[in-house]
Amino acid sequence: MRLPVRAAAVAASAMALGGLATPALAAHSHASATSVKVVAVEFKFTLTPSAVSTPGPVTFTLVNKGHVAHDFKIAGKTTALIQPGKSTKLTVTLKAGKYPYLCTVPGHAAAGMKGTLTVK
Numbered sequence: 001m002r003l004p005v006r007a008a009a010v011a012a013s014a015m016a017l018g019g020l021a022t023p024a025l026a027a028h029s030h031a032s033a034t035s036v037k038v039v040a041v042e043f044k045f046t047l048t049p050s051a052v053s054t055p056g057p058v059t060f061t062l063v064n065k066g067h068v069a070h071d072f073k074i075a076g077k078t079t080a081l082i083q084p085g086k087s088t089k090l091t092v093t094l095k096a097g098k099y100p101y102l103c104t105v106p107g108h109a110a111a112g113m114k115g116t117l118t119v120k
């Protein structure tokens, strides 16, 4: 008898807390990182999705499908230089706006490994 009552009280207070916490959580629910896959080849990047719809943390997964090493730089951060067939991740926090990105290997951006990511 006592246990169910206590369980109900705990559940009720948990619900009350949940009710209070929900608006704050909802406001930040999009803080869970957006994922963008970045495929690198010679000499271009393909981003999927090609734009980000929610400001906040964005985790870029760089996949090198080319034949030479590449990296990916955006918003002042750069991934490790990765070899063909390898991948790496980079998380940056982005506000709404436009963010140029590029490969920092000399000559690669000029050859086409660059673009602009829009965060709406």
Ligand SMILES: [Cu+2]
Pocket: 069, 070, 071, 103, 104, 105, 108, 109, 113
């Ligand atoms: Cu490159």
